[in-house]
Amino acid sequence: MTGKTFLGLTLGLTLGAISLAACTTAGKPDLVVSRMAVTPSSAPAGSDLEIASGVRNDGNAPAPADLDIGLYESAASPTPLAPLRAWALPESEPLAPGETVGDQGRVRAPAPLSPGGYFICGEADAGDRVKESDEDNNRLCASFTVVPGKPASADLVIDKVIPGEFAEASRIVTVRIRNAGTAPAKGPFRVMAFKRAPRQPLLLIECALTEGQLAAGSPSSCDDLAFDGVLAPGVARDLTGYFAHVVSNGAGFVRQPVKPGQPLQLVSRTIDFMVDGCFPPADGSPVECRVNEIDEINNFKELTFKSR
Secondary structure, eight states: OHHHHHHHHHHHHHHHHHHHHHHHHHOOOOEEEEEEEEESSEEOTTOEEEEEEEEEEOSSSOBOOEEEEEEESSTTOSSOSEEEEEEEOOTTSOBOTTOEEEEEEEEEOOSSOOSEEEEEEEEETTTOOSOOSOSSOOEEEEEEEEOSSOOOOBOEEEEEEEEEEEETTEEEEEEEEEEOSSSOEESOEEEEEEETTTTEEEEEESSOOOHHHHHHTOOOSSOBOEEOSEEOTTOEEEEEEEEEEEEEETTEESOOOSOTTOOOOOEEEEEEEEESOOOOOTTOOOOOOOSOBSOSSOOEEEEEEEEO
């Protein structure tokens, strides 16, 4: 009897250990906000901020990862004063145990904020979709101070456009851009040319358009004219581009007004040049605004000159 009892006890312990091991293997995920950094940590309301965030899975099972970032009155506030940013991994790519995923992006601090201290917090799994081993470690906050004053901002303008020599089927133009604002303008951003009535983008690129390309209506062999760098406040730069009066579609063109064999004809036209502007052309072509500016409508400079 004693021996049987001993064997039964031993068998019971063994089965229990097996069951416990099975539960441990199944496990649960544990999503933790591993990083929340705000740059700068103090700025006027309406300023651009850089937010670096991260989520780590400290559990022992994979889980979908997402993060909601908002501006809060305090680190314990349940409801944000304003949402700032949200990101998530694809459902098909869950975060494995021990794995960390990060994100970095720009946001703008809400303008109607009184000076004082606030918190920018990130909350993983804000919708409570994931059953975790610890549901109380999903938030991390960084302090942020709103100071009096206006936000620093870039303001790109074109001081002048100078036409130069003809180069194959295009004409050289020098465009002087300047940052008239109070914050650096970070590239890359484009310098563009537009025809009037209707407003359509024209070819302005970094190399000469060849006669063969013009005759064939084929794309150019280089990129659009752009500034790739940092333009400090008050600094001007001269950019040299190649202009052709053909409707542009990126660095290619979609309409060719000069037929092969026609003689060279120079026509005087008024062209609008624009640096990183948000004014869309009439045909709906996309215009990228890369730089947040204090004034988005002073980016133009017109010039009347002769071209093909």
